[in-house]
Amino acid sequence: MSGKTTIYDIAKALNITAATVSRALNDNPKISQSTRKLVLETANKMNYKQNKLALALRSGKSNNVGVIVPRINTNFFASVIRGIEEGLHPEGYQVIICQTHEDEDREVENVNTLLNAQVDGIFMSISNLPKENNHYIERVIQKNIPLIFFDRKKEMKNVSSVTIDDYLASYQTTQHLIEQGCEKIAYFSGDRSLEIYEDRYRGYEQALLDNNIPINEDYIISIKSNVVEGRDAVEKLLTLENPPNAIFSTSDFAALGAIQKLKERGIKIPEDFCVFGFGNEPFTKFMELSISTIDQSPLEMGKMAAQVFLDKINNKKSESKVVLLPKLLIRQSSTRIIT
Amino acid sequence: MSGKTTIYDIAKALNITAATVSRALNDNPKISQSTRKLVLETANKMNYKQNKLALALRSGKSNNVGVIVPRINTNFFASVIRGIEEGLHPEGYQVIICQTHEDEDREVENVNTLLNAQVDGIFMSISNLPKENNHYIERVIQKNIPLIFFDRKKEMKNVSSVTIDDYLASYQTTQHLIEQGCEKIAYFSGDRSLEIYEDRYRGYEQALLDNNIPINEDYIISIKSNVVEGRDAVEKLLTLENPPNAIFSTSDFAALGAIQKLKERGIKIPEDFCVFGFGNEPFTKFMELSISTIDQSPLEMGKMAAQVFLDKINNKKSESKVVLLPKLLIRQSSTRIIT
DNA sequence: CTGTTAGCGCCTTCAT
DNA sequence: ATGAAGGCGCTAACAG
Numbered sequence: 001m002s003g004k005t006t007i008y009d010i011a012k013a014l015n016i017t018a019a020t021v022s023r024a025l026n027d028n029p030k031i032s033q034s035t036r037k038l039v040l041e042t043a044n045k046m047n048y049k050q051n052k053l054a055l056a057l058r059s060g061k062s063n064n065v066g067v068i069v070p071r072i073n074t075n076f077f078a079s080v081i082r083g084i085e086e087g088l089h090p091e092g093y094q095v096i097i098c099q100t101h102e103d104e105d106r107e108v109e110n111v112n113t114l115l116n117a118q119v120d121g122i123f124m125s126i127s128n129l130p131k132e133n134n135h136y137i138e139r140v141i142q143k144n145i146p147l148i149f150f151d152r153k154k155e156m157k158n159v160s161s162v163t164i165d166d167y168l169a170s171y172q173t174t175q176h177l178i179e180q181g182c183e184k185i186a187y188f189s190g191d192r193s194l195e196i197y198e199d200r201y202r203g204y205e206q207a208l209l210d211n212n213i214p215i216n217e218d219y220i221i222s223i224k225s226n227v228v229e230g231r232d233a234v235e236k237l238l239t240l241e242n243p244p245n246a247i248f249s250t251s252d253f254a255a256l257g258a259i260q261k262l263k264e265r266g267i268k269i270p271e272d273f274c275v276f277g278f279g280n281e282p283f284t285k286f287m288e289l290s291i292s293t294i295d296q297s298p299l300e301m302g303k304m305a306a307q308v309f310l311d312k313i314n315n316k317k318s319e320s321k322v323v324l325l326p327k328l329l330i331r332q333s334s335t336r337i338i339t
Numbered sequence: 340m341s342g343k344t345t346i347y348d349i350a351k352a353l354n355i356t357a358a359t360v361s362r363a364l365n366d367n368p369k370i371s372q373s374t375r376k377l378v379l380e381t382a383n384k385m386n387y388k389q390n391k392l393a394l395a396l397r398s399g400k401s402n403n404v405g406v407i408v409p410r411i412n413t414n415f416f417a418s419v420i421r422g423i424e425e426g427l428h429p430e431g432y433q434v435i436i437c438q439t440h441e442d443e444d445r446e447v448e449n450v451n452t453l454l455n456a457q458v459d460g461i462f463m464s465i466s467n468l469p470k471e472n473n474h475y476i477e478r479v480i481q482k483n484i485p486l487i488f489f490d491r492k493k494e495m496k497n498v499s500s501v502t503i504d505d506y507l508a509s510y511q512t513t514q515h516l517i518e519q520g521c522e523k524i525a526y527f528s529g530d531r532s533l534e535i536y537e538d539r540y541r542g543y544e545q546a547l548l549d550n551n552i553p554i555n556e557d558y559i560i561s562i563k564s565n566v567v568e569g570r571d572a573v574e575k576l577l578t579l580e581n582p583p584n585a586i587f588s589t590s591d592f593a594a595l596g597a598i599q600k601l602k603e604r605g606i607k608i609p610e611d612f613c614v615f616g617f618g619n620e621p622f623t624k625f626m627e628l629s630i631s632t633i634d635q636s637p638l639e640m641g642k643m644a645a646q647v648f649l650d651k652i653n654n655k656k657s658e659s660k661v662v663l664l665p666k667l668l669i670r671q672s673s674t675r676i677i678t
Numbered sequence: 679c680t681g682t683t684a685g686c687g688c689c690t691t692c693a694t
Numbered sequence: 695a696t697g698a699a700g701g702c703g704c705t706a707a708c709a710g
Contacts, residue, residue: 006703017681022705030679052455053401054703057392058686072424073417082412085438094456096433099424116391117433256625283622286595345687356697361689369695393687397702
């Protein structure tokens with residue numbers, strides 16, 4: 001009883017053939033009610049469980065999908081994965097996770113691994129640069145395996161994507177800061193060779209232009225998403241002859257670092273200085289001085305990505321480019337004027 | 340070229356048999372260097388990739404492990420999963436994630452799904468109550484599939500576990516609060532039918548006893564892990580004739596809620612009141628008033644769990660009960676006396 | 679309605 | 695050193 005029961009065991013016990021057992025188990029119409037009942041009962045009695053591996057090999061469908069992210073333990077990625085899992089679980093899919101640690105080689109390796117594992121689809125937030133070798137991605141497309149980018153996407157044919165409107169988010173945020181009376185808005189940028197960061201930058205730029213505010217290159221600082229870089233960036237900004245009076249940081253962590261440093265320098269937020277983050281990390285809400293930020297709806301993004309996958313699988317849509325609306329969460333760190 | 344290349348394709352191209360190809364690919368000693376080289380080259384040329392599914396079916400090893408958690412998008416669970424993934428990736432294992440949403444039926448379902456998927460091991464932080472039906476867990480053990488509990492474990496034979504010493508964490512924390520001059524320590528408890536919460540409670544209790552402080556039942560409040568429950572609990576405590584002057588919350592979120600409410604009531608922390616959390620959620624460090632808490636080393640916990648699994652697979656140890664040391668992070672919310 | 683046959687892709691005896 | 699054959703567990707033709 002400890003070993004695994006197969007349909008052959010059931011067949012033997014019932015003096016019928018495995019095919020019949022299989023049919024009974026799969027609700028095949030051409031089978032008598034009596035044998036079906038019998039099979040179901042014995043299967044249950046013998047504690048039979050279908051071997052998905054055998055099914056997968058036979059059908060060519062593993063019922064697994066892969067998710068490739070830089071790392072799993074950040075609120076954003078964990079939430080997207082949660083969304084994907086919740087969207088796919090009802091359909092019988094399991095989620096396999098892979099981390100790249102922002103390493104391009106690792107990303108290629110992960111794609112290969114997932115391909116070898118015969119996953120039915122791949123969800124990915126890319127780590128490598130858009131200009132780099134795309135060969136490993138082409139292979140996914142050639143094999144006709146649905147590929148869905150989320151957040152950090154590459155613009156490619158035959159590839160779906162789910163993102164927020166980063167340009168809009170950035171534009172609206174910049175506009176908001178201007179409306180708060182800040183015209184000297186510094187900008188903390190991520191790596192602009194990634195589309196999302198390029199889009200965000202363009203939103204910032206355009207909003208300034210539309211308000212006849214000249215771009216000040218000194219205000220634009222490239223940072224990594226962590227507290228220390230935010231602190232350092234402020235340090236730099238405050239040495240300028242004409243320092244800014246607001247920061248739009250494309251990272252909540254850097255925004256936090258900025259706020260810490262500004263406070264240490266005795267600068268009052270939001271009275272003297274506004275700060276806006278990006279990503280709606282949980283801590284932004286909990287601070288005594290709550291941090292304004294942009295919510296990317298990661299849970300919905302994941303669910304939407306799952307839906308896009310299902311639509312493709314079911315031949316409803318061959319390719320979708322879904323753009324979700326960003327949600328500006330205007331909190332204390334950027335609220336000077338109460339409207 | 341788009342379809343999948345199999346060893347048969349390679350065999351055909353080389354006028355040899357699939358068995359030989361298989362041997363060449365698997366570095367089987369009894370094969371000539373020349374054919375091996377030839378096979379490897381053609382395999383590469385034809386872009387051959389081993390079908391793990393077929394291998395899994397044949398070998399009975401899927402090279403997948405399953406992880407079952409209440410939810411993935413919390414820092415703790417996401418970090419443990421990350422640790423597991425990192426520990427197992429070098430060994431060629433993939434991680435499949437399942438969420439229970441704290442639902443017992445879902446947990447049973449997840450175990451069954453993973454079993455059907457022929458995973459080589461299961462990592463689990465349980466959602467159901469220890470006294471409940473364990474039948475689904477017994478099946479895992481019977482099938483001789485390594486089962487590793489982490490954090491929320493059940494004490495069972497043949498099952499490994501990786502936890503922190505919750506009793507010690509709790510004892511030390513209580514002791515610390517007493518040393519800060521707080522003798523009226525309220526305690527926010529999780530569901531004590533889970534071992535970790537029972538252990539934590541005992542640590543609290545014992546520390547009080549050892550310091551000759553009587554247990555005050557009014558100070559012991561059962562909460563769920565969120566901000567609102569922390570606020571409500573404080574509300575209750577403050578109506579007591581003899582309110583406490585410290586809170587030890589087994590949830591960081593509840594600790595945060597408590598702090599919010601205490602501040603609203605004009606109570607000064609830590610001067611008039613100390614608060615200690617549990618879990619080292621990222622926000623605890625970032626608050627203007629940083630929150631003292633206990634770090635559970637989730638990343639190491641995951642890596643250790645991975646190691647325990649590997650030890651079992653490799654017949655080094657049949658069963659391990661690993662207990663990690665908790666790390667008290669004494670921060671502002673509980674620091675009255677600077678030593 | 680049920681049995682027979684075959685094959686998904688791989689590896690591993692057993693021969694040769 | 696290589697070939698032939700069988701089987702992991704399942705289902706989908708094809709018969710009857």
